[in-house]
Amino acid sequence: xxxxxxxxxxxxxxxxxxxxxxxxxxxxxxxxxxxxxxxxxxxxxxxxxxxxxxxxxxxxxxxxxxxxxxxxxxxxxxxxxxxxxxxxxxxxxxxxxxxxxxxxxxxxxxxxxxxxxxxxxxxxxxxxxxxxxxxxxxxxxxxxxxxxxxxxxxxxxxxxxxxxxxxxxxxxxxxxxxxxxxxxxxxxx
Numbered sequence: 001x002x003x004x005x006x007x008x009x010x011x012x013x014x015x016x017x018x019x020x021x022x023x024x025x026x027x028x029x030x031x032x033x034x035x036x037x038x039x040x041x042x043x044x045x046x047x048x049x050x051x052x053x054x055x056x057x058x059x060x061x062x063x064x065x066x067x068x069x070x071x072x073x074x075x076x077x078x079x080x081x082x083x084x085x086x087x088x089x090x091x092x093x094x095x096x097x098x099x100x101x102x103x104x105x106x107x108x109x110x111x112x113x114x115x116x117x118x119x120x121x122x123x124x125x126x127x128x129x130x131x132x133x134x135x136x137x138x139x140x141x142x143x144x145x146x147x148x149x150x151x152x153x154x155x156x157x158x159x160x161x162x163x164x165x166x167x168x169x170x171x172x173x174x175x176x177x178x179x180x181x182x183x184x185x186x187x188x189x
Contacts, residue, residue: 006065008072011125013117018072021061021085025073026054028082032106041143042104043167060085067091074105074118083109086118088126097133099126110145119153127181134181138165138174150177154187 008020021029030053033044047053063069071087084105091099101122105115126132137155139146151157155177163171 008061008064008070009125011072011121012077013121015077016083016114016117016121017075017077017080018086018118018121019075021057021071021073021082023054023057025082026050026057028106029053029057029085032082032084032104035107037107038104041140041146042102043140043165043172044104045168060087074103074114083114084118086115086122088122088130091126091130091132093131097131098136099130099132099134100136100138101126102137115149116153119149123153123179123184127184132181135179137177139177140165141173141175147175153179154183155179156183 010020011018027050030047030050032038033047033053033056038044039046045056047056060069060071063071069087069089070091071085073082074084074086075082084103086101086103089100089102101119103115103118103122105118123135126135137146137150138161139150141147141160147157156179158176158178161174161176164174165172
């Protein structure tokens with residue numbers, strides 16, 4: 001059985017690295033999460049200060065200790081510049097072998113394939129290391145970029161969940177996407 005135990009392993013892609021978030025990432029996280037175009041479909045909370053961003057980083061890192069989540073910072077391999085974050089919002093092994101991923105990228109990095117590369121790393125880690133059978137993503141139906149991203153990553157859109165997610169603005173519908181280990185294995189071969 002997979003056990004995280006607080007470890008957030010570094011994952012390497014061609015152009016990006018997924019790594020544990022650091023306190024030095026607080027300014028970049030604050031900048032990213034302060035942008036309306038990043039937050040509007042994601043449900044991430046608005047941060048009031050860089051100190052709030054530093055506390056959020058500590059909170060996200062602590063989730064790995066209790067295995068309630070696993071979040072990586074997405075950084076450029078050459079510059080180590082923080083661009084966004086991604087990870088497993090939750091996972092369940094016994095009886096389900098499934099996990100839910102979430103991600104956001106600062107809008108200045110949109111359109112360059114960084115999130116596509118990040119999702120590839122999450123899928124590899126989820127299927128190969130964690131032993132998941134199914135990986136899900138919940139997406140705001142109005143978030144056209146995310147809907148295109150998961151479709152391009154060969155996730156299947158399975159349905160429309162009414163009033164599924166609650167934010168400060170109220171209840172919101174989501175699309176549920178999934179990819180199974182066998183789908184991913186076929187793509188990899």
